[in-house]
Amino acid sequence: MTTVIPTDREFVFEVSVRLRDGVRDPAIDAVAEAVSALSLPIRPLAAVRTLRVAVRSASADDARRHVEVCATALLVNPTLETFDITLASKT
Amino acid sequence: MNPRALVLEFPGSNGHRDLAQAFARAGFDVTLHPSSEHLPGGVHLVGLPGGFSYGDYWRAGALARAETAVRDLANHRDHGGLVFGVCNGFQILTAAGLLEGALAPNDPSGFRHAWVEVELSRAGTSAFTFGLAEGSRFRMPTANGEGRYAHVDGARGASSRCVLRYVENPNGSLADVAAIGDPTGRVFGVMPHPERASHPQLGSEDGLAFFRAARRHLDEAIP
Numbered sequence: 001m002t003t004v005i006p007t008d009r010e011f012v013f014e015v016s017v018r019l020r021d022g023v024r025d026p027a028i029d030a031v032a033e034a035v036s037a038l039s040l041p042i043r044p045l046a047a048v049r050t051l052r053v054a055v056r057s058a059s060a061d062d063a064r065r066h067v068e069v070c071a072t073a074l075l076v077n078p079t080l081e082t083f084d085i086t087l088a089s090k091t
Numbered sequence: 092m093n094p095r096a097l098v099l100e101f102p103g104s105n106g107h108r109d110l111a112q113a114f115a116r117a118g119f120d121v122t123l124h125p126s127s128e129h130l131p132g133g134v135h136l137v138g139l140p141g142g143f144s145y146g147d148y149w150r151a152g153a154l155a156r157a158e159t160a161v162r163d164l165a166n167h168r169d170h171g172g173l174v175f176g177v178c179n180g181f182q183i184l185t186a187a188g189l190l191e192g193a194l195a196p197n198d199p200s201g202f203r204h205a206w207v208e209v210e211l212s213r214a215g216t217s218a219f220t221f222g223l224a225e226g227s228r229f230r231m232p233t234a235n236g237e238g239r240y241a242h243v244d245g246a247r248g249a250s251s252r253c254v255l256r257y258v259e260n261p262n263g264s265l266a267d268v269a270a271i272g273d274p275t276g277r278v279f280g281v282m283p284h285p286e287r288a289s290h291p292q293l294g295s296e297d298g299l300a301f302f303r304a305a306r307r308h309l310d311e312a313i314p
Contacts, residue, residue: 019195023195023241024195024198024263025196026196026197026198026199026200026201027196027200029200030200049149051149073157074153074154074156074157075149075153077150077153077185077186077193078243079185079191079192079193079241079243080193080195080241081150
């Protein structure tokens with residue numbers, strides 16, 4: 001009898017993309033102006049877009065590499081943007 | 092025999108017919124082509140139209156860069172083919188790395204639609220300005236929300252690739268860039284719409300100059 005050992009696990013990552021420091025974001029300027037009307041000690045810094053992805057892979061490192069490829073190939077324009085990848089969960 | 096042009100249709104494109112008609116008026120035999128399919132052989136010019144590929148989701152042009160036909164463009168260029176991207180097509184070409192830089196949200200923010208005047212700032216650097224005189228001016232409509240040209244090397248980098256510059260900058264574009272070319276001279280991206288200024292009934296025929304220039308370039312390049 002052959003025992004099948006599952007090698008793949010599912011990892012959930014969050015890819016967060018934002019404009020690089022120094023790249024003017026008119027949208028965040030508009031948000032900051034609106035927030036200032038609330039008289040709170042809050043200064044909006046950046047708008048961040050986040051994509052949550054699930055990856056089936058043998059290890060977290062291998063899964064992260066897939067996500068990095070996806071980010072650099074599709075999600076991020078390095079002229080304007082930078083990104084972070086965070087492991088949210090694993091099962 | 093007329094040179095052959097394709098205009099790619101992306102999910103969400105809305106300017107493909109306009110671009111096809113402008114190519115045809117400049118003397119190309121034009122076919123619309125799904126972006127999900129490989130480019131066929133024997134094509135001289137590929138056009139990437141304006142519109143909202145993939146709904147402009149994530150970032151304008153970002154998702155279309157993965158399309159099969161877009162991934163074929165570098166090979167097309169390397170074999171002497173021309174590539175023209177307008178507005179969203181320009182955004183796709185920068186996202187795909189076929190043109191330097193990127194198109195950021197307008198500054199001041201918001202969708203900008205108006206007639207603008209652009210000036211040929213560097214003659215002799217692009218097939219799409221072949222035979223046109225430096226300093227020539229062209230009147231075309233612009234319609235975009237993410238049209239502010241940015242370059243990792245700042246104004247110096249932007250100027251080095253600039254082919255057309257705005258006479259009056261409408262969106263904060265770096266170095267007044269309205270259009271750029273690649274180092275080969277065969278890939279061209281422009282933010283205002285030449286194809287929407289290609290018939291007297293549209294209010295201007297100025298935009299035809301770029302497609303006719305490409306046609307002249309091909310007439311000399313093709314034996």
